[in-house]
Amino acid sequence: MRVILNTGRTIWQGQAIESGKDLKMYVDAAAIIQMNPDMMKQLGISEGDNVKVISEYGDVVVKAVEAKEPLPEGMVYIPMGPWANRVIRPDTDSTATPSFKNIPVEIIPTDEEVPDMPTLMKVYGKVGQI
Numbered sequence: 001m002r003v004i005l006n007t008g009r010t011i012w013q014g015q016a017i018e019s020g021k022d023l024k025m026y027v028d029a030a031a032i033i034q035m036n037p038d039m040m041k042q043l044g045i046s047e048g049d050n051v052k053v054i055s056e057y058g059d060v061v062v063k064a065v066e067a068k069e070p071l072p073e074g075m076v077y078i079p080m081g082p083w084a085n086r087v088i089r090p091d092t093d094s095t096a097t098p099s100f101k102n103i104p105v106e107i108i109p110t111d112e113e114v115p116d117m118p119t120l121m122k123v124y125g126k127v128g129q130i
Contacts, residue, residue: 001043004075005053005103007084030081031114033107034067039076045109052110053078053087055103060086060120061112076107082120 033051043064045051051064053076060083071077078084088103 001039001107003039003105003107005055005078005084005087005105006075006101007078007080007088007103026081027114027116030079031062031083032065032079033062034065034071034077035107036071036073037066040064040066043107043109050110050112050114052108052112054106054108055087057089057103058086060084061110061114063114076105082117083114086120 033053040046043051045064047064047066049064050061052059052061062078062083067077078087087105
């Protein structure tokens, strides 16, 4: 399913990052994709299922969660962090900030595991991607 990805800060992601990026609390807060229930149904997935998010910049596996607030049709949301950074546009256009909004992505259900922070950094890390 092709959709538009937006990223940003959440209260839970902010709290978890202050507690420690190597904690399960941070993975649970940042390694997720928020989706509307109808989109989850179309993909045949349930809350907590893993999905692969693929953009022209990279890919990452995250857990699907039902959005707490309705999202516009065709839009998904991943909290800012290293998981989102795998699929956002890394070019900063000389602003020192990558593009966190309006990223076209493909979402597919997967049996792959969500990588924890050390795995994400070791296996997936690339200069300019994390």
